Every structure is written in C-alpha cells, then in structure tokens.
Amino acid sequence: MTASSPRYSRITGTGSCLPPRRVTNEEFAADLAQRGIETSDQWIVERTGIRARHFADPAVASSDLAVAAARQALESAGRTPAEIDLIIVATSTPDMVFPSTACIVQQKLGVHGCAAFDVQAVCSGFVYALSVADAMIKAGTASRALVIGAEVFSRILDFNDRTTCVLFGDGAGAVVLEASDTPGILASELHADGRHVGILCTPGTVSGGQVLGDPLLKMDGQAVFKLAVSVLEDVARSVLEKAGRTEADIDWLIPHQANIRIMQGTAKKLKLPLERLVVTVDEHGNTSAASIPLALDHAVRTGRIQRGDTLMLEGVGGGFTWGAVLLDY
Template sequence: MLSHSHIISTGGYLPQQIITNAQLAEKMATTDEWITTRVGIKERRFAAPGEMASDLGAAACKDALHNANMKASEVDLIVVATTTADHTFPSTATIIQSKIGAHKAFAFDVQAVCSGFLYALSVADSMIKSGQVKTALVVGTETMSRIVDPEDRSTAVIFADGAGAILLKASTDANERSILSTHLFSDGTLKDLLYAKGGPGHGEFGYMYMAGKEIFKLAVEKLGTAINEALKHNNLSKEDIDWFIPHQANYRIINALAEHFALPSEKVVVTIDTHGNTSAASIPLALDVAVKDGRVKKGDLIVFEAMGGGLTWGSALVRW
C-alpha cells in the first residue's frame, strides 16, 4: 500500500539569551515602537558564543524524539534546513546525527534560506512515500544573528536564532497527521533582493542584505498563489483551513495573507513577537508551540508557507 508521512511529534529549542528591542535601541538608531510597528517583534533569542546550529538542532531533535517516546537509533533519515551551517562541510545534519546518536540514519542539509523547512519537508515526505525510509527527522536550525550587520536595523532587529524539528513516520492511513502535499517555487532572477554577501567562492564572508519593501510585495503575491495552489491540489477551499502557521518573517506579511484568505486572528499562529525571524526554524518552532499549548487538534487542516532568499517560496498542507 502507498505510504504517507505521518507526523509523530514536534520539538523545539530556543537559546537562553533574550535580546529585547530596548537592548538593540542602545546600539543602533531604532526604538521599541519602530521595531514593533514595522515587524511585530518585541524580543528574540541569540545563541551563546560557541553555541552552533547543530547544538540547537540536536536539542530540537531530542525534544521531538522524547515527545514521541522514540530512540534516535530508530531514525532512518535526517534532513536539516539551515543557512548558517556549522562548517562549509561536513553538513550540519551529519553533526546532528552524531550528537543525538542516530547511527542508522543517513543525513544531509538543504539550503533554501527561510523556505528551507518546506524544502526539507518535501524531500523527507517524498522519500517516505517512495518507500526508501520509514522514519525521518526534518529540522530547521539557524544562528541568523551571526550573519546580520549589527548596525543595520533593516536586518539586525528582525533575525534571530532557534531550532524546530518534526518526526515523520511512514503510515498507510492517509487521514492521520499526514502531509497532504508540498508546493515549491524559486526564481533566481530575484536573488539580489535578499542575499548574504561573499561566501567560499568569493574567499570572504559578509553580512546579509534585504530589500524589505520589494520582498514584502512579492511575499504577499507569491505566497498567496502558493497557498491557493495547495488548496486547489487537494480540492479544498480557504474555508477548510483550521490553522495558518506561516513563516514568521514579518507580522505585516502574516496579517496581509490572513486577511487575503479571510482568516481570523484566532486561526493564525504568531510567534514572531517573541521568537523573531528564525529563518528555516520558524515554521517548526511555531508548530511546536501550537501543538504543545493544545491549539492544534486531531483532524485540523494546517497550511504552511514561507519565502526566502533565492528567491525561494512554497506552501504545504497538513492534516493533523
């Protein structure tokens, strides 16, 4: 019988260090009011010195495994979405594999910036449906605070650190916590709107650049289309959506999309106010929060969406 990806559990991890808007205002020309009004963030977490993306990701994986009462030795696959890898190589996924003791799993990274979790989810879902693996950890983990210019308020007040993970298992029951579909897109002609300067090919590394106004316009347009495609693919309508769990990029983007689909605030999971924009980690972190506080219940239809550098973007539908 055809396998489906069953979501067994979620996990999350946030660094201990909390950075408030007031603290940032002491270092750059900004205010708590400006940050809150523009992006909806009140505080965010920064990794401690020496705390790497693999450390955050491993903690999130251990949380997901604990919540599922499973051992790391039972995992077949680890797919990690990250922009802020520990090293150029090896992959952060193999480091996480070692740290959690998942000796049976094969592991690799996916790089699609803020859309990375959706890309990683799609890869793991496809491998489960093909029968290649039975269990998979899908992880988003980032230390974005290390690639922003601390004096650039257009990025430094937005991006933050954290990790989220979900544990998938093959199931023949399509109605039980299944990934219904994933929809991925990219347009490399728009790469100059959001990128990090430098890289190994340049022999130097630099800070992130983001054309915020242009990204905002494209996000609302393209993410709306991606969500519609997911609904159409599954013969569903916006009225069927129980929970909207978006990439936590900017509260105004989240609100614009919610209004476009006539979703009341009670159906939107927002964590950007306390998490900031954790790039590939933001969706699994937000899902983990909503699962643990009991908002998400069996049978609920959840829509994910994200846009990141590349440009990349996408959506996914999940039946909880």
Template sequence: MSNSVTLANAKLTGVGAYLPQKIVTNDELATRIDTSDEWIRTRTGIRQRHLASEEETSVFMAKKAALAALDYAQLKPEDIDGIIVATSTPDQVFPSVAVRVQAELGMTQGFGFDLSAACSGFIFALSTANNFIKARQAERILVIGVEVFSRLLDWSDRTTCVLFGDGAGAVILEANAKKGEGLLSTKLHSDGRYGDILYVDGAAGNSDSKAKLKMNGREVFRHAVTHLADAVEEALSEQGLTGADIHWLVPHQANQRIIDGVARKLQLDANQVVVTVDRHANTSAASIPLALSEAVKDGRIKKGDLILMEALGGGLTWGSALLRF
C-alpha cells in the same frame, strides 16, 4: 510502477524546539543602534528575539530540538532512518549539520544531509522527506530547521539586524498515514532572477565569518504577498479545499503584516493563526517548526486539524505545505 498505485503520504508524529537562553528586547537594541521599540514593533510586530551564545551552535540547537521531537514521539535515535536539516547557517561548510547531529545522537545507521532554501528551507525539507517516505526509501525521517542568523547580521544596520533571531525546530515524519491524513500536499517554487534582493555576501554561519545579510525589504515584501497567496491557493485547490477548511495557519514568521495579509486572503480569524514573530523574530528555516511545536504542545493544534504552512525566502524561494495532523 503502475499508475494506479498511490503511495501513502508521511504523517507527523513528533515535534520539538530549542531557543537560545539569551533574550534581547527592542529596548536593549535601541541602546546600541538608532532605533526604538515603537519603530520595530509597528513595522514588523517583533518585540524581542533569542540570540545564540558561542556554545549554542547550529549543531547544538538542532540536537536539542531533535531530542525533544524524539521524546514527543516516544522514539529512540535508532528508530530514525534519516535526518534532513534545513539551514542557511551551518557551523561548517562540511560535514553537514545533519551528520554532526547524527553523530551527537549516537546514530550509526541511515543518512543525513543539509538543504539550503533560506527561509523556505523547512517547507523544502518537509517535501523532500515526504518523497523519500512515499518512495519507500525510509520509514522515519527527522526534519530540522535551525539557524544562527545573528552571526550573519551587520549590527550597525538597523534595517536588518532588528529582524532576525536564532533557534531550532524539529519534526518527525513517519510512513503509512491513513488516507486523507499526513502531508496532503507540498508546493515548491524558486525564481533566481530575484536572488539579489535578499542574500548573504559570503558563506558559513560561524562567528568568524565576514558574510553579512543584505536585503531590499520593500521588494521582498512585495514578492512575499503575491507569491505566498499563490502558493497557498495552489495547495488548497489541488485538494479541492478552500480557506474555510483550514483550522490553523502556521506561517513563516518574517513580518506580522505579511502574516496578516495571507490570513485575510484566506478569510481566517486572527485566533486561527499561530504567531511567534513577536517573541522569536525571524528565525528563517527554524520559524515554522518552532511555531508548530509551540501550538501542538500547548494544545491549540489537535489531532485531525488541517494545517497550512507557507514561507518565502532568499533565492527567491517559496512554498506551502498542507498537513492533516
């Protein structure tokens, strides 16, 4: 292909979300473990989280978010060419969550696969879907982030169990964004030397799994501040933009202090940052699409707005995405 040919980025045409019915507050957790609402809120910004029931599996929640995104975009399952699911908590080692959702939606065409990049998974999945579309291998792709982290937590460890929640978020990417619109840039990184500061000691996100999440919170925080700032700057500079051009920051919802730090570096006002960590806690790969869906559906994010998304997760993995909505 000639170097003069520029392939169009994907545009975002659908958003959807699903949160489990059960809400657990900090005060409720304090009746089970040695913690308090004040201790959790001052360190993380979290007030509550949604926890999945036995019936609310990764496939169940992913399907619900997918249906909501299809409804928003006024599309049917047969209009979709592929499904990419970002998750660290599949219901089974295989088949993937994606092909289970494909079957649940009644799709017999296209492809489906899961992608594992921990809390950065949604950014990685967005980039992957965008490249499929730019390469003209698909016209429409459903990108889903879903997690049931509650099944990976040691509920006696107050340093980790208070941080996470469950949920699913979905978007639809379509071909033929106009010049200057759609996914303008995605930047992906990983550094396996730091794999032991945030990991799960085992596999599979089902309720019978013995796998438990382990984290060195201090080290994760240190790397997050540095790497996220670099990824954000990288995405903006490639497009000749600065923080002043951003309408909305939609960050991974891990910790309010990290979110505030990135916003300060971009010189953004607090009202330009979409925050759900207080109500959702850290839903890993689901956190960005959950926040994005909320801000689109409540009218904050409008057509033409420039949106910056960023995340860091176990691996370490990190990345950013710049989207003109």
C-alpha cells in the same frame, strides 16, 4: 501498513529549542544607540511585530540547537534516535562548510548509517525539507525522518544596519515524520525564481583561507515584502486545489514568521480569521528555516493545535524561494 496499501507520511512528534538569551527591543535600541544608530521598541514593533528575539552564545552552533529540538520531537513521538532512518536539516547557517549539519546532528544523536543531508532554501527551508522527506517516505526509501530547521542568524547580521539586524533571531524546530496508512501531508508545492537572488542574500564565500565578498546579510525589504505578499496567497491556493480542499478547511495557518503585516495580509486573503494565525514572530523574531517548526511546536505544546486539525505551512526566503505544505496533524 500492507504491501498493497498506499503509503503516506504523518507528523508524529514536534520539538523546539530557543537559546536562553532573550534580547528585547529596548536592549537592542540601547546597544545601537551606543553606536550612534537610532531605533526604538515602537519603531520595530510597528514595522514588524517583533518585540524580542533569542541569540545563541558564541560556542553554540546550529547543530546544538537542532539536537535539542530533535530530542524533544523524538520524545514527543515516542521514538529513539536509533529508529530514525533519515535526517534532513534546513539551515542557512551551517556549522561548517562541510560536512552537512545533518551529519553533525547524526553524530551528536549517537546514530549512524541512515541518510543525512542539509537543505538550503533560506526561510523556505523547512517547507522544502518537509516536502523532500514526504516524497522519500512515500517512495519507500525512508520510514521515519527527523526534519529540522536550525539557525544562528545572529552570526551573519550587520549590527550597524538597523533595517536588518533587529529582525532576526536564533533557534531550532523539529518534527518526526513517519510512514502511515492514513494521509498526513496532503499536498505540497515548491518554487524558486533566481532572478531575485540579490534582494535577500549573504554574498560572501570562503576561498584560500579568507572570506571573499561580504559575509553579512543584505536585504531589500520593500522588494522582499512585495514578492512575499504576491506569492504566498497563490501557493496556498494551489496546494489547496491539489489536495481537493478549500480555505474553509484550514484550521491553522503557520507561515514563516518574518513580518506580522505579511502574515496577517495572507490570512485575510485566505479569508481566515486572525485567531487562526499562529504568531510567534513577536517573541522569536525571524528565525529563517527554524521559524515554521518553532511556531508549530509552540502551538502544539500550548494546546492550540490538536490532532485532526488541518494546517497550512508556508514560507518565502532568499533565492527567491517559496512553498507551502497542507497537512492533517
């Protein structure tokens, strides 16, 4: 890369981490039945497409999952932690109030000195974090970034609410994003609408050593569904227009893994065959900010995504936030 050449960013490695404990719908239904709450594998699959999810052990934090995913991504990219000059972690379930989970990841990787911070945009978090890292690389303030989505949503679920507790899982995904002479990330777009704060939130906080409000996840499923369907198509088309591409140029659609009906609906609106939709929600559940990088790494490691493929990443989350990134892998 010469001083006068344009500066771009490309993904050079991917990684992921799922906790060993896999919880099937049947196990979930049996556990809820003991509390007098009725559900079934059929009920969950028909509404969401989810068949299983992974839960972390109590001693495992978001940073632990993030570090495991980061090490995989670094190995994939042929890089060491010492070569990284930016760490961004997207999470809604940080290890502590502060410092950031990114700083804890930095410490666990055994490096110091580079910028490290968290991004909080819930299920859109990885798209937000990737866009920020891309902008910093293009501006010349970073050259090699670790961008991670990591969540332990099992810690904030209300296991007496079958409409939400069956949806979410734990995990982490990561990418190494590096400066490049050739375009990788082609275009991105981020949005938020705070008028919809209440439809998906965990409305608790810490004050005076006690939890104020409700520390468990709350969701208006129908409202989230309607908003997600309406914004995902629009933001995808906007990003394609920015990049000078069309739907026909998309090789793989990697949406936030929340609900199979939303995902399939978006693919159909973009005129993409469902075979081009990367789906991991059936085995991972909704892992919030971790879902897109988890799905990306899975598709890369199983050989579906190849170098040169064009990918559309898009997410929606509490806030209400949404965004998309178009990239050449």
